[in-house]
Amino acid sequence: ALDQFLRKDLTRDDILDALVLAVSAGFSSKSIKTVPLNPPRDPKGLPMQIVFFVLNRADTMDMPKELMP
Template sequence: MKKPDRDAGTGDRWLPCRLVRDNQAGRKKSPEGREQRLTLLAPSLRNARQLFNQALDQYPRAQLQTDDILDAMVLAVIAGCRETDYCSLPQPPPVDRYGIAMRIVYAR
């Protein structure tokens, strides 16, 4: 699979939260919701549709669902953010029994 082509300097990196916040998001498993998410990913991953289609072609649906591909793509965008580009809640986060912080991380 081709490596994501990041366009680091463009736009709002966390547009999917706008869809949810404004109750405009279609279900990510629906064709409409999938299209919304791919459109929102495009400024941060210029080859978003190509990556999505490659994953569809490469893996059977029994192993990889379309919404899992979208989730992975969003995580790839977030992983490319610098530490100063994101926040987390709550502050300070509680930790679980293994010492792992239990927090919600989001882009600024």
């Protein structure tokens, strides 16, 4: 991909971001959490939130109860 696009249009971290998103999309939706739970929306209607993957119950020890899987 780096050979096909100008450096100003595509950087190495863009490729890493795309790979992480692709792998994360393959996990069960039960393991995907968001913060905040009811996010505000931007002017285009997109939710302004952080989406993250919870590996297992041990990963949630310090997580607020409402975010627990």
